[in-house]
Amino acid sequence: MRHNLLISSLLASAAFIAMPAEADQGRFIATGGATSIEGSAGGGIVPWATLSSYAEEGQWGATAAVTEVSVDDFRLSVLGVSLTYDNRFELSAAKQTFDLSTIGGELKQDVFGVKYRVAGDLIYGDLPQFSVGLQHKRNSTFALPSAVGAQSDSGTDYYVSAAKVWLDGPFHRTWLANITLRATKANQIGLLGFGGDQNNDYEIQPEVAVGMFINRNWAVGAEYRTKPDNLGFAEEHDWYDIFVAYFPTKSVSVVAAYADLDSIAGLADQTGWYLSLQATF
Amino acid sequence: MSIKSIIFAVALLCASTPSHADDSLYQELGGQAGISQLMETFVLEIASDDRIIHHFEKTDIERLHRLLTEQVCVIAGGPCEYTGEDMVTVHTGMNITRAEFNALVEDLMTAMEQEEVPVTTQNRLLAALAEMHSEVVGL
Numbered sequence: 001m002r003h004n005l006l007i008s009s010l011l012a013s014a015a016f017i018a019m020p021a022e023a024d025q026g027r028f029i030a031t032g033g034a035t036s037i038e039g040s041a042g043g044g045i046v047p048w049a050t051l052s053s054y055a056e057e058g059q060w061g062a063t064a065a066v067t068e069v070s071v072d073d074f075r076l077s078v079l080g081v082s083l084t085y086d087n088r089f090e091l092s093a094a095k096q097t098f099d100l101s102t103i104g105g106e107l108k109q110d111v112f113g114v115k116y117r118v119a120g121d122l123i124y125g126d127l128p129q130f131s132v133g134l135q136h137k138r139n140s141t142f143a144l145p146s147a148v149g150a151q152s153d154s155g156t157d158y159y160v161s162a163a164k165v166w167l168d169g170p171f172h173r174t175w176l177a178n179i180t181l182r183a184t185k186a187n188q189i190g191l192l193g194f195g196g197d198q199n200n201d202y203e204i205q206p207e208v209a210v211g212m213f214i215n216r217n218w219a220v221g222a223e224y225r226t227k228p229d230n231l232g233f234a235e236e237h238d239w240y241d242i243f244v245a246y247f248p249t250k251s252v253s254v255v256a257a258y259a260d261l262d263s264i265a266g267l268a269d270q271t272g273w274y275l276s277l278q279a280t281f
Numbered sequence: 282m283s284i285k286s287i288i289f290a291v292a293l294l295c296a297s298t299p300s301h302a303d304d305s306l307y308q309e310l311g312g313q314a315g316i317s318q319l320m321e322t323f324v325l326e327i328a329s330d331d332r333i334i335h336h337f338e339k340t341d342i343e344r345l346h347r348l349l350t351e352q353v354c355v356i357a358g359g360p361c362e363y364t365g366e367d368m369v370t371v372h373t374g375m376n377i378t379r380a381e382f383n384a385l386v387e388d389l390m391t392a393m394e395q396e397e398v399p400v401t402t403q404n405r406l407l408a409a410l411a412e413m414h415s416e417v418v419g420l
Contacts, residue, residue: 026380
């Protein structure tokens with residue numbers, strides 16, 4: 001955490017130094033979303049159809065983010081970066097460290113993501129924004145996943161997402177909804193490897209997010225993510241979070257959330273907090 | 282639910298829809314005076330926005346202010362007439378990019394904040410203006 005705090009403050013200062021570049025950013029504030037735990041632009045636990053940064057047609061944008069999720073017996077730390085061009089292509093990378101606070105030890109994974117906006121627009125027109133993406137994940141620690149029945153130390157998730165913003169939604173507030181369908185073999189998002197003794201096939205998992213903007217800078221919302229259940233040693237459950245997001249400028253944003261990760265590796269009721277800081281360039 | 286009660290419900294819905302134009306947004310924006318003031322602040326924001334000012338170099342600012350006021354008044358359901366040309370005609374050949382359209386909308390957001398327009402009213406106006414995106418961008 002101390003290490004991440006240092007990176008956080010570096011990020012924040014870098015973002016403020018980069019602020020003059022803000023004038024070149026061609027999309028509305030908050031439309032880049034946050035950095036999800038797998039590095040793709042999205043919410044906290046769900047990748048959204050939105051592309052990172054505020055790059056519009058013909059523009060480049062980039063983000064860097066640090067995220068900490070702390071629940072009863074585990075702690076997840078993520079460093080994520082992304083690059084977006086043309087509001088069309090997004091490349092991302094994330095380094096995850098999953099600290100097994102109670103059991104002891106840690107699990108590590110790298111995630112490389114690609115996202116492509118296929119059609120539509122988040123704000124304008126009748127169509128939602130449609131994107132397709134993939135997340136290639138590689139475990140750098142596989143002893144524990146292997147011991148509990150994981151079949152592979154790497155895997156690739158494929159997803160399609162649709163997102164839509166209603167500027168004048170219910171209560172005359174601006175609302176956002178996103179649905180993502182992910183084909184995956186990942187156990188606990190890949191931290192416990194891919195495929196298992198009970199199932200080694202891809203499964204389609206729906207993930208949804210809804211948010212409401214209180215004003216241009218503050219949003220509240222919730223996400224729900226279903227997950228496969230491939231390993232016999234412990235049942236795997238769905239995750240959800242309830243978040244508050246703050247976008248003071250186009251350069252920095254903060255997301256705080258309550259996260260319910262249910263039971264992980266047989267340890268029940270893993271609830272706690274989620275905090276993510278993002279800088280946009 | 283019986284057919285009768287459905288007919289009754291539909292009749293009730295029709296009855297509760299006001300026959301005159303809904304001018305609630307016009308009222309929320311402060312009527313003619315409020316809209317004129319807001320458009321003045323908006324034009325000043327545009328004038329200091331390097332991202333889009335080049336599109337307004339030959340613009341008669343007085344006329345722009347009058348036409349914007351008329352147009353917002355009409356969109357908001359106010360008792361006005363828009364005397365300018367239609368959006369497609371005005372913007373054809375200007376090659377306005379998506380980023381420039383967004384910049385213009387951001388200037389309006391800033392103007393509405395300065396004029397302390399409530400968020401709910403801002404959203405109603407923004408949603409109406411967003412409908413014009415395809416009549417302005419890339420022509």
